[in-house]
Amino acid sequence: xxxxxxxxxxxxxxxxxxxxxxxxxxxxxxxxxxxxxxxxxxxxxxxxxxxxxxxxxxxxxxxxxxxxxxxxxxxxxxxxxxxxxxxxxxxxxxxxxxxxxxxxxxxxxxxxxxxxxxxxxxxxxxxxxxxxxxxxxxxxxxxxxxxxxxxxxxxxxxxxxx
Numbered sequence: 001x002x003x004x005x006x007x008x009x010x011x012x013x014x015x016x017x018x019x020x021x022x023x024x025x026x027x028x029x030x031x032x033x034x035x036x037x038x039x040x041x042x043x044x045x046x047x048x049x050x051x052x053x054x055x056x057x058x059x060x061x062x063x064x065x066x067x068x069x070x071x072x073x074x075x076x077x078x079x080x081x082x083x084x085x086x087x088x089x090x091x092x093x094x095x096x097x098x099x100x101x102x103x104x105x106x107x108x109x110x111x112x113x114x115x116x117x118x119x120x121x122x123x124x125x126x127x128x129x130x131x132x133x134x135x136x137x138x139x140x141x142x143x144x145x146x147x148x149x150x151x152x153x154x155x156x157x158x159x160x161x162x
Contacts, residue, residue, distance in 0.1 A: 027144075030137045037130040044122035051116040058109040065102040072098055 072095040079088035 026140060027137060030133055030140065034130065034133045034137065037126050037133060041123060041126040041130065044119050044126055047119035048116065048123060051112055051119060054112045055109065055116055058105060058112055062102065062105045062109055065098060065105055069095065069098045069102055 072091055076088050076091045076095060079085075079091060
């Protein structure tokens with residue numbers, strides 16, 4: 001009990017020290033946020049490229065599977081009309097496997113498209129964050145320059161006794 005309280009108070013003091021260093025240079029802090037947003041943008045773009053390729057590949061597989069299923073259905077119907085039940089049964093089994101494969105590939109396509117959209121959202125969010133941090137840096141930097149100029153004017157006014 002007492003050790004836990006001592007540990008919490010020590011952590012609080014360390015947190016105060018860390019906050020002093022963290023807020024000592026706000027432009028560096030904003031630059032760090034800017035760098036993080038750039039890194040997030042890069043990783044989102046790489047994920048976007050990766051998942052776009054996967055989406056394209058799986059969508060081609062789904063299209064091929066749909067054509068294969070349609071072909072098998074036509075063959076089953078044709079063999080049933082001619083009365084060849086044994087061959088129709090073989091194609092019906094193959095049709096069943098093809099439908100299972102089609103369902104699996106469609107699910108995979110849905111997952112890859114969802115991941116692609118998540119990366120797209122990540123890029124949009126990073127872009128917004130990037131512009132916000134850039135504006136914040138410019139505003140803060142201009143305020144610093146203005147305060148330096150005002151301090152210089154005050155020093156000059158004091159020296160010339162206006």
